[in-house]
Amino acid sequence: MxxxxxxxxxxxxxxxxxxxxxxxxxxxxxxxxxxxxxxxxxxxxxxxxxxxxxxxxxxxxxxxxxxxxxxxxxxxLAEDQLQGAVRSITGAPRAAAPAVDPAPLDAAPNQAVLGVTSGLILVNGDLHPALVVEPTAPIARPGTTGGDGDDFLPLLMEQGFAPIHDVNGLPAPLQGWSVLLAMGKLHAILQAGGVAWWQAHQALQVTEGWRTAANKSKTVLVFAAPVGAIGQQPREDLLRDALEKAAARGLLVAAAMPLAGT
Ligand SMILES: [Zn+2]
Known part of the structure; x- marks a missing residue:
């Protein structure tokens, strides 16, 4: 057959x-x-x-x-993104496919998972497609035991994410990173070198409005905050409020990334 x-x-x-x-x-x-x-x-x-x-x-x-x-x-895809996608398709053994994939975060002793929420966020009067990334637990620097600290933001700043003090300013582009979408579903956030920084276990559905906006602007704003800073927000305006509060507390970093795929 x-x-x-x-x-x-x-x-x-x-x-x-x-x-x-x-x-x-x-x-x-x-x-x-x-x-x-x-x-x-x-x-x-x-x-x-x-x-x-x-x-x-x-x-x-x-x-x-x-x-x-x-x-x-x-x-x-751009060639380096393709190499990253290939690694993420063919790479990890299926039973052990990490949710946090791979460096710098998977060396964390506590098995944190990155939660990713999509939403249209109002910046300077315009709606921008955004992703908000928040781990489920504190992130320890690779090679350390972590203790009570959370190195999530410092690690991201070393990767080029910038601290955000006011959500009304557009984050700067981050060279080499991209957001991988296929047929309207979110698959991965790829970091420089095409390695998947975050990989969806199951491709995430985004709204038609988000997808349309992302395809139009070809850019996605990626916000990140440590565990507990944002939480689950049922509406986009509440999500933005939560971002604003995290920014005011110095707990928000962000970068603008090109969209790969559609
Ligand atoms: Zn499937």
């Missing part, structure tokens, strides 16, 4: 009819794979599977996803 593979017109145009037909016939389809979206195992013999082609400037990588997670598509 041929595998249940979806190959979109875009993917077919990139890989060519011959390769597309080979895939559909099962000659070069994977026996099983880790879904590029939710990262759980998939099997094209058992369930509908989408081909996802990541295209960089020099290389392209064909990956697979549950059709129920994302449709077959081409995702354009």
């Amino acid at each position: 041929p595998p249940m593979l979806d190959v979109s017109e875009d993917v077919r145009a990139e890989i060519g009819d011959e390769e597309a037909d080979r895939l559909l016939a099962g000659d070069s389809a994977p026996g099983s794979y880790d879904c590029t979206s939710c990262r759980t195992p998939g099997d094209p013999e058992q369930e509908r599977t989408s081909t996802v082609l990541f295209v960089g400037e020099e290389t392209a990588v064909l990956a697979f996803a549950h059709a129920s997670c994302i449709p077959s598509q081409v995702v354009q």
Whole structure:
């Protein structure tokens, strides 16, 4: 029985009819794979599977996803982002896929997970697509035991995030970092060198408004605050209030990052 593979017109145009037909016939389809979206195992013999082609400037990588997670598509990336995406697709052993991935945070003795919230944030009268990152526990500097300290903000400032004292100022761009979106779902925050700094266990749904704004501005504001500084906020205006309060307490850093993918 041929595998249940979806190959979109875009993917077919990139890989060519011959390769597309080979895939559909099962000659070069994977026996099983880790879904590029939710990262759980998939099997094209058992369930509908989408081909996802990541295209960089020099290389392209064909990956697979549950059709129920994302449709077959081409995702354009800068070359270093592609290398990072490839590592995150093929990298971690599936059972141990870290939520905080990889340096500088995964050496923390307490297994903190980065919580990521998306929202449209009002800055200077304009709504900007934003992500707010807050760990679930204090972050210790790699190689230290941590004690009672929380090195989350200092570590991020060393990476180039800037302290924010007023949410009404646009954060500066952070060279080499980007936010990876595919078909309207958030997959990862990639740091310089294309390594995933944060990787979604399951791609995060964003609102249509967020996606539209991000595709328009091609830039996402990434705010980060230590555990407990922001909390879960049910509305975007409350999220902004919480950012404002964290900023006033000196507990907010941010950077502007280009959008990769759509
Ligand atoms: Zn999946």
